[in-house]
Amino acid sequence: MTDSFHRWNGTDSYIADDALAAAVNVATALQRPLLVKGEPGTGKTLLAHAIAEGLGMELFTWHVKSTTRAQDGCWVYDAVARLQDSRFGDRDVRDVSQYIELGPLGRAFSSDQRAVLLIDEIDKADIEFPNDLLHELDAMRFVITETGEEVKAKHRPVVIITSNAEKELPDAFLRRCVFHYIDFPDEDRLAQICRVHHPEVDDKLLAAALRRFMALRSVKHLRKKPTTSELVDWISGLRLAGIDPEKLQTTLPFAGVLLKDESDAQKAAKAGAADGSGGESGGGSGSASGGGWRGWR
Amino acid sequence: MFAGFHTMLRSAGLQVGLTEWLALVEALDAGIVEPSLRSFYDVSRSLVCRDEGDYDRFDQAFVAYFEGADLPPGLKDKLKAWLSKPIERPALSEEELAKLQELDLDALRKLFEERLAEQTERHDGGDKWIGTGGKSPFGQGGQHPTGMRVGEGAKGRGSAVAAARARRFRNYRSDRVLDTRAISVAIRRLRRLERKSRRIELDVDETVRKTARSDDLVIVERPERRNQARVVLMMDSGGSMEPHTRLVEQFFSALKNGGGLREVETYYFHNCVYNKVFSDMERFVGKDVDDICRSVPPNTHLFMVGDAWMGPYELLAPYGSLEMVTSDKTPGIDRLLQLAKAFPKSVWINPIPENYWHAETIAQTREVMDMVPMTVEGIVEAVSALLGRGPKRDHREPVPMWTRDGVH
Numbered sequence A: 001m002t003d004s005f006h007r008w009n010g011t012d013s014y015i016a017d018d019a020l021a022a023a024v025n026v027a028t029a030l031q032r033p034l035l036v037k038g039e040p041g042t043g044k045t046l047l048a049h050a051i052a053e054g055l056g057m058e059l060f061t062w063h064v065k066s067t068t069r070a071q072d073g074c075w076v077y078d079a080v081a082r083l084q085d086s087r088f089g090d091r092d093v094r095d096v097s098q099y100i101e102l103g104p105l106g107r108a109f110s111s112d113q114r115a116v117l118l119i120d121e122i123d124k125a126d127i128e129f130p131n132d133l134l135h136e137l138d139a140m141r142f143v144i145t146e147t148g149e150e151v152k153a154k155h156r157p158v159v160i161i162t163s164n165a166e167k168e169l170p171d172a173f174l175r176r177c178v179f180h181y182i183d184f185p186d187e188d189r190l191a192q193i194c195r196v197h198h199p200e201v202d203d204k205l206l207a208a209a210l211r212r213f214m215a216l217r218s219v220k221h222l223r224k225k226p227t228t229s230e231l232v233d234w235i236s237g238l239r240l241a242g243i244d245p246e247k248l249q250t251t252l253p254f255a256g257v258l259l260k261d262e263s264d265a266q267k268a269a270k271a272g273a274a275d276g277s278g279g280e281s282g283g284g285s286g287s288a289s290g291g292g293w294r295g296w297r
Numbered sequence B: 001m002f003a004g005f006h007t008m009l010r011s012a013g014l015q016v017g018l019t020e021w022l023a024l025v026e027a028l029d030a031g032i033v034e035p036s037l038r039s040f041y042d043v044s045r046s047l048v049c050r051d052e053g054d055y056d057r058f059d060q061a062f063v064a065y066f067e068g069a070d071l072p073p074g075l076k077d078k079l080k081a082w083l084s085k086p087i088e089r090p091a092l093s094e095e096e097l098a099k100l101q102e103l104d105l106d107a108l109r110k111l112f113e114e115r116l117a118e119q120t121e122r123h124d125g126g127d128k129w130i131g132t133g134g135k136s137p138f139g140q141g142g143q144h145p146t147g148m149r150v151g152e153g154a155k156g157r158g159s160a161v162a163a164a165r166a167r168r169f170r171n172y173r174s175d176r177v178l179d180t181r182a183i184s185v186a187i188r189r190l191r192r193l194e195r196k197s198r199r200i201e202l203d204v205d206e207t208v209r210k211t212a213r214s215d216d217l218v219i220v221e222r223p224e225r226r227n228q229a230r231v232v233l234m235m236d237s238g239g240s241m242e243p244h245t246r247l248v249e250q251f252f253s254a255l256k257n258g259g260g261l262r263e264v265e266t267y268y269f270h271n272c273v274y275n276k277v278f279s280d281m282e283r284f285v286g287k288d289v290d291d292i293c294r295s296v297p298p299n300t301h302l303f304m305v306g307d308a309w310m311g312p313y314e315l316l317a318p319y320g321s322l323e324m325v326t327s328d329k330t331p332g333i334d335r336l337l338q339l340a341k342a343f344p345k346s347v348w349i350n351p352i353p354e355n356y357w358h359a360e361t362i363a364q365t366r367e368v369m370d371m372v373p374m375t376v377e378g379i380v381e382a383v384s385a386l387l388g389r390g391p392k393r394d395h396r397e398p399v400p401m402w403t404r405d406g407v408h
Helices: A018-030 A044-055 A070-074 A079-087 A104-110 A129-139 A171-175 A187-197 A203-217 A228-241 A245-249 A262-274 A291-296 B003-011 B018-029 B037-048 B052-066 B075-083 B094-099 B105-118 B160-166 B170-176 B180-188 B204-213 B239-258 B289-294 B312-316 B332-342 B360-368 B376-386
Strands: A034-038 A059-063 A075-077 A100-102 A116-120 A141-144 A149-152 A158-163 A178-182 B138-140 B200-202 B221-223 B230-236 B263-269 B276-280 B285-288 B300-305 B346-350 B371-373
Touching (some): A018 A034, A018 A044, A034 A044, A059 A104, A070 A104, A075 A141, A100 A104, A104 A116, A104 A141, A129 A141, A129 A171, A187 A203, A203 A228, A203 A245, B003 B052, B018 B037, B037 B052, B052 B160, B230 B239, B239 B300, B263 B285, B276 B289, B289 B332, B332 B360, B346 B360
Parallel strands (some): A034 A158, B230 B300
Antiparallel strands (some): A075 A100, B200 B221, B263 B276, B276 B285
C-alpha cells in the first residue's frame, strides 16, 4: 500500500520545518488530503509546488473562486458550443464527449503517473463546497453524467488543500484530512527564507530589515500584519534602491510594500514613535523622538 | 499501545474517533514516524487536530502524557546540584526590584536556554547565572519578579515535551467561541427559493421541447431561482452591549455573508426600541418604526439582537429613552409589541447567558418576543421556531409574572 512512499523534506527553494514535513509525509503515505492553513504569505500555495518538485510529480492546480462548483473540478460540459455546432458547426454533435473537458481533479485522476493536486483556497467557495467534494476525494472516481463514462484515478493523487480560514470547513470534511497549520516563521527561519530568495543579500541589510519587520509585526491590532512574501519583496526593493542598512534604523523606505492599510500605517507610526527607533534590542539610535518614522510622515 | 494517550486526548476535548486513531496506527505501521518523540508529536498532531484551535489542547494532553519522557540524560542531576541547599537571599529595595524588569515568558525561556548552554558550575547570589538566592531571573529562592523557577528539571530545546509545553498556540483557542459556519448553515434554512429574480437563465428542458415541436430553434428563458428570504436585523448598540461586540460582529457577518439571504436590513437602537431606529447611530440617520411596521414584505424575519438589560423605566415609561432623538410618548415595551405584531416571524437573540434572564427587563421583553441565547444552539433553535418547526421553547415558567394594562 505504501510502496510509493517517498519521504519529503522540503526543497532547495522551499524550507519546511519538521512538523510540516511530517504532515506531508503522513498525507502521502496514508493517501489522505493534506489541509494547510496559515496566515497569508506563509507559503501555503508554494508548498504544493515544492511537494511536486520534491517528489518529481506533475502538479494540477485548481484555484477555487466564489462561484466554483464541485463538479467544475471534475469536468465541464460545454453545452453552448454544442448548441452552436448543431446549427453552424461541422463537428459531429452526436458525440457528446467532444464537449466534455476534464477539470483539474479529472486530469489528476487520469494522469498516468501519481500527481499532486492543489485545491487552492477552498474556503473561497460556497460553504457546502467541501462536502460536495467528499465523495470524489474519498472514492477517487466520478461519473460524467453526460456520457456515463467513469473517470477513476489510476494513482491516487497527493491532494493538497489550502484555506485562509475565511469560512469554517465542515466537520465531515476535516475528519478525512491531515491537518497542518503553518505557523509564522521565527526570525532565524525568516532569515533563512530571505537568503533562499536573495542569496547575495548583505548581512547587515538583512539583519536590519528583519529587525524592523519583526518590530512591525509586533505592533498590536494591525488589520493585516506584513507577511513573509512582502518581506521578500521589500528586501528586493531595498537592494535595488541600494538603501544603507544604517538608515533603516530611523526610516522605513517603501513602507507601502509592508503595510497596505492606511490605519495600520498610522498604528505602526504611533507604536514606532512610542519606543523610539522601533527596534527592541541592539544599538538603537534613540536620538530622534518621533521623527524616526519619516518614511510615511 | 498508547491507549492512555488516546484517553488523554479525548479528555482534553479533542474529537479523536476510531478513524483518527486507526490512521495514527497506520502511520506508525507505514514507518513515517522516526524513532523520536518529536516525530511522534508531529505525526500524531497532524492526524488528531482539525484546526489550529486544537493545537493547544493537543499540546496539553501531550505534556500530560509524556511529561518526563524525554529529559536529556544528566541534565536533571546537573541542575539539581546547582540548586540544592539554597543560600539565604539578600533583601532588595523596591527600587532594585523594579529594576529587574519583567521579562515575558518567551524571552525568559530563550535566555534560560542560552545561560544553560554557557554555564558549567554552581553559582549563588549573583544576578546572571542559574543559581540560588540571586537576582537572576533563573533559579530557586531568587528575587526576580517574573523569573523562572528551575526546580525538578527543565527541558532542553527541541524536545517534544518542551515544544508542547511552550503552548505557542494558546492564542488560537479563543477564536472559536462562536462557530460562524454553523450559524450560516442554520440561517440558510430560512431560504425560500422562488423564480422571482431579474436575472434570466436558459430553460434547457423547455427549449428542447419547444424546439422539437417547431422547425427552428426556440429559446425559452426564465427567471433564476433566488432566495426570497429577507431579514430585518435590529441591534442594540448600547453601552452594556460592549462586552459582546465580538460575538455580535460574528453573528452579523455570518448572517450577512453566509446566509445567502436576499436582503439584510440593519438598524441600531440604544437599549430599547422607540419611535426610530438608526442605520447610522452616530449621526442618527434612520427610519421611523411606524414606517417599518407599515410595509413588511413577505418572507421577512425580524432578528432583534440585544441584552434587554436596562432601567425599568426605559422599557415601561412614556418618554423612557435616554436619547433626545428618540424621545417617544409610547413606552419601549409597546414598541416591541408593535414590532412583534408587524413581523409574525420574529425572535430576540440575547448574548447574556440564560441564567441571568430572570432580570426584570429581560423577563418583560420575553413576554413580548421569543428569546434565544446567542449561541449556535440558540440560533439553530430560533431558525426552527421561525420556520414553525420543532417545539417552541417554553421558558416562561420561572419568570415572575408581569402584567400591565394594554399589553395583554
